[in-house]
Amino acid sequence: MDFLHSILVKPFADMASAPDFLIQVLWEGMVSGVLYALIALGFVLIFKSSRIFNFAQGIMVVFAALTLVGLHERGVPALLAVPLTLVVMFFLAVGIERVVLRPLVNQPDIILFMATIGITLFLIGFGETIFGGENKRMITQELGIPTGSYIFEPFGGFVSIEQKDITAVIGAMVLVAGLLLFLNKSKMGRAIRALGDDHQAALSVGISLSTIWVLVWFIAGVIALVTGIAWGARAGVSFALEVIAYKALPVLMLGGLESVMGAIIGGLMIGVLEKLFEIYWGQPLLGGNTEVWFAYMLALLVLLFRPQGLFGEKIIERV
Amino acid sequence: MLYRVAGQFKTSYEADYALFPVRQDAWLLAFILLLAFVVFPMTANEFVFRALLIPVLIYSLAALGLNILTGYAGQLSLGTGAFMGVGAYACYKLVTIFPEMNFVIALAISGLFSATVGMAFGLPSLRIKGFYLAIATLAAQFFLVWLFQKWAWLYNYNTSGAIQVPNIDMFGVTVAGPNATAIVQYYFVLAIVCAITFLAINITRGRIGRIWKSVRDMDIAAELVGINLMKAKLMAFFVSSYIVGIAGALFVFLWRGAAEAALFDIPLSFRVLFIAIIGGLGSILGNYLGAILIVALPVILSTVPRAFGLPISPSMVEHLNIMVVGALIITFLIVEPHGLARYWAIIREKLIIWPFPH
Numbered sequence: 001m002d003f004l005h006s007i008l009v010k011p012f013a014d015m016a017s018a019p020d021f022l023i024q025v026l027w028e029g030m031v032s033g034v035l036y037a038l039i040a041l042g043f044v045l046i047f048k049s050s051r052i053f054n055f056a057q058g059i060m061v062v063f064a065a066l067t068l069v070g071l072h073e074r075g076v077p078a079l080l081a082v083p084l085t086l087v088v089m090f091f092l093a094v095g096i097e098r099v100v101l102r103p104l105v106n107q108p109d110i111i112l113f114m115a116t117i118g119i120t121l122f123l124i125g126f127g128e129t130i131f132g133g134e135n136k137r138m139i140t141q142e143l144g145i146p147t148g149s150y151i152f153e154p155f156g157g158f159v160s161i162e163q164k165d166i167t168a169v170i171g172a173m174v175l176v177a178g179l180l181l182f183l184n185k186s187k188m189g190r191a192i193r194a195l196g197d198d199h200q201a202a203l204s205v206g207i208s209l210s211t212i213w214v215l216v217w218f219i220a221g222v223i224a225l226v227t228g229i230a231w232g233a234r235a236g237v238s239f240a241l242e243v244i245a246y247k248a249l250p251v252l253m254l255g256g257l258e259s260v261m262g263a264i265i266g267g268l269m270i271g272v273l274e275k276l277f278e279i280y281w282g283q284p285l286l287g288g289n290t291e292v293w294f295a296y297m298l299a300l301l302v303l304l305f306r307p308q309g310l311f312g313e314k315i316i317e318r319v
Numbered sequence: 320m321l322y323r324v325a326g327q328f329k330t331s332y333e334a335d336y337a338l339f340p341v342r343q344d345a346w347l348l349a350f351i352l353l354l355a356f357v358v359f360p361m362t363a364n365e366f367v368f369r370a371l372l373i374p375v376l377i378y379s380l381a382a383l384g385l386n387i388l389t390g391y392a393g394q395l396s397l398g399t400g401a402f403m404g405v406g407a408y409a410c411y412k413l414v415t416i417f418p419e420m421n422f423v424i425a426l427a428i429s430g431l432f433s434a435t436v437g438m439a440f441g442l443p444s445l446r447i448k449g450f451y452l453a454i455a456t457l458a459a460q461f462f463l464v465w466l467f468q469k470w471a472w473l474y475n476y477n478t479s480g481a482i483q484v485p486n487i488d489m490f491g492v493t494v495a496g497p498n499a500t501a502i503v504q505y506y507f508v509l510a511i512v513c514a515i516t517f518l519a520i521n522i523t524r525g526r527i528g529r530i531w532k533s534v535r536d537m538d539i540a541a542e543l544v545g546i547n548l549m550k551a552k553l554m555a556f557f558v559s560s561y562i563v564g565i566a567g568a569l570f571v572f573l574w575r576g577a578a579e580a581a582l583f584d585i586p587l588s589f590r591v592l593f594i595a596i597i598g599g600l601g602s603i604l605g606n607y608l609g610a611i612l613i614v615a616l617p618v619i620l621s622t623v624p625r626a627f628g629l630p631i632s633p634s635m636v637e638h639l640n641i642m643v644v645g646a647l648i649i650t651f652l653i654v655e656p657h658g659l660a661r662y663w664a665i666i667r668e669k670l671i672i673w674p675f676p677h
Binding site: 053099100103104107108109110111113114115117118119120121122123124125126128129246249250252253257286287289290292293296297299300303304307308309317318 | 395443446447448449450451453454455457458461462464465468469539585589592593596600635637638639640641642643644645646647648649652653656
């Protein structure tokens with residue numbers, strides 16, 4: 001009875017008794033959810049257009065953030081460092097397309113997946129050789145991101161919301177809106193979606209595969225930079241950031257590998273639910289740190305009922 | 320010349336099915352076994368045993384386990400490290416609870432634990448396929464490593480949170496623990512690896528192996544010709560995790576000597592996956608070739624520049640190693656997606672027709 005009480009009743013009683021804390025937890029969860037969604041979005045874009053399961057997305061986040069901070073350390077002004085980082089990400093995209101993807105066209109999925117793991121390792125080694133492995137501070141102020149926090153007092157309690165988190169959420173929303181606009185309204189965006197629907201048909205109407213791949217990887221690089229700035233402002237920039245890539249994977253499973261909408265909703269869901277679970281169930285009952293696996297277990301449960309994720313395309317199998 | 324097959328006639332189906340249809344294959348294997356059992360132990364020193372020979376054997380055993388699942392049965396798994404951990408922790412508990420138990424029996428039983436856990440995490444494979452399944456196996460990876468950290472009973476409530484290998488005697492000889500000599504450990508690992516490889520070869524080329532291959536190539540078609548998918552997939556998870564679990568127990572007991580939960584984290588899973596893929600999915604030989612490459616690479620990278628007089632710091636070696644492994648993986652995938660084992664197959668074909676290429 002006691003056990004059931006502590007699982008089924010007590011957490012909700014805790015939530016009701018301290019609503020201000022609950023709001024704080026929800027907000028924190030939402031902010032990390034937005035960032036998970038952003039990383040997952042990078043995955044989805046590449047998967048949609050090339051059927052490549054891009055494991056390197058997480059390391060691209062780190063690499064973009066490291067380049068930005070590294071450039072600034074070498075005396076480049078912050079606002080110039082951002083476009084310079086974008087140039088670096090562009091050349092990275094071109095390099096990946098030329099060196100890795102082009103020779104591997106038409107290989108089985110697992111080979112391409114392994115190749116992105118190879119890219120991941122290469123970028124880790126390369127980044128550490130150039131920028132060093134220690135934790136760096138993200139240049140938040142230099143980029144003009146406010147760092148104060150707003151204090152609210154709902155229900156006579158205390159909720160603190162950091163301005164850089166608000167900036168991150170707004171930045172993410174602008175990025176997603178811009179991306180959706182680009183995908184749905186521009187010619188290039190339509191070409192990306194066409195490639196996602198049917199490779200051969202897209203090729204036959206004259207869409208250039210390599211251009212689109214470079215473009216898609218570059219967009220993934222831009223997303224990586226935004227994610228890197230936002231996440232780096234919270235936790236510093238180091239290769240430990242790579243672990244957030246592992247957080248984006250269950251988001252993909254939950255949302256479905258092909259769905260932009262699924263990535264966003266999945267990210268928010270996982271961000272909020274894992275925080276709630278950690279605070280109200282994980283820490284009191286399981287000794288904490290449940291965030292490392294909760295998202296995966298949740299996604300696994302969902303997949304057992306919907307093998308293609310919540311918003312994925314229905315898998316049709318023929319012999 | 321050396322590999323001429325002329326004159327080796329097969330007069331029965333049994334001869335055609337034989338493990339070594341070409342006599343030279345058997346000789347080559349005998350030569351390699353001679354090297355492994357006699358020449359290496361006589362010439363190697365402590366460093367070579369601990370840094371090269373033992374890890375190569377253990378990694379190739381782990382890769383063999385993964386290869387059965389991924390290469391033969393087609394179920395991509397990213398949770399190998401955690402299953403190795405299950406084997407290691409199970410073995411630790413068995414050895415500390417029953418100190419007088421024979422170590423080989425303890426190993427065999429700890430394999431059963433990891434096999435059971437592997438089968439439990441393999442259950443979703445009945446509904447989930449491809450990359451979705453790969454991510455699902457990551458659930459096992461993260462959950463199990465978390466469990467190793469939080470469940471203090473597993474490491475006997477040590478304050479350090481790590482497991483320490485006690486001295487284990489077998490027939491009067493210390494095989495594991497701080498007192499064991501490298502040569503004994505090498506022979507022990509070698510014997511187990513040889514035994515399991517022998518079993519694995521025979522499983523994969525027999526009825527079960529064919530069932531797995533048909534599931535890998537197209538599971539719906541396999542189901543239509545009357546293969547029980549559930550049985551086939553779960554059996555693959557069981558056998559694979561069993562071997563991986565034993566590899567994990569050997570990893571800690573006969574090589575590392577001590578382990579904490581972080582050792583079984585995702586980099587270990589990836590290292591084993593690289594070995595399997597660089598070696599060649601769906602081959603037994605490939606695991607050994609891949610393991611040799613991945614284990615020897617850091618050793619080469621740290622010694623070669625020094626031999627040329629280039630000053631290179633240990634952290635630099637670490638970074639370069641990661642970078643080179645990444646570049647190597649990409650190169651190998653581009654040049655030969657079927658891995659090192661395919662190279663051997665090509666060389667062997669060439670040797671058979673040499674010196675007349677037609």
